[in-house]
Amino acid sequence: MPRKPPRICGCGQLVAAGTRCACQKRHDAERKARFDKGRPSAAARGLDADWRRLRKDHLRKHPFCSRCGELALEVDHIIPRSVAPARRLDPTNLQSLCKPCHSGAKQREERRNHTR
Known part of the structure; x- marks a missing residue:
């Protein structure tokens, strides 16, 4: 069964097909943290x-x-x-x-x- 070959991330690391590089995971976590910082609490959003x-x-x-x-x-x-x-x-x-x-x-x- 043929599989997709690994790819090269923008940072230069070889990454297995279907996975995310450590730099991509870190970028995702930072983006989520920036979004969550300005988001009201669950209680403030009516989820009390x-x-x-x-x-x-x-x-x-x-x-x-x-x-x-x-x-x-x-x-x-x-x-x-x-x-x-x-x-x-x-x-x-x-x-x-x-x-x-x-x-x-x-x-x-x-x-x-x-x-x-």
Whole structure:
């Protein structure tokens, strides 16, 4: 079975196909730290104790992803909080999603359908 050959990173290091060089990982971590520095805390973004309690209860009642049926790790607002902030703690506005469904398809849909 043929495999992709290693590549040369911009820093000059030989890197196996499908992996990231140490300099790329460091750059990613620095970029994430810069972003997180200006980001409000979870509580300031509306993800307080009430939300954590509701999330835990929802996952207990609905443990599987509503899209693919895998074990759910995320609780998602069907109508995003940015569009309907009053429905932040509305149990009828929640769905259980697995990590790939929440981080992939759902986020793309929100960017496409609910842009301001």
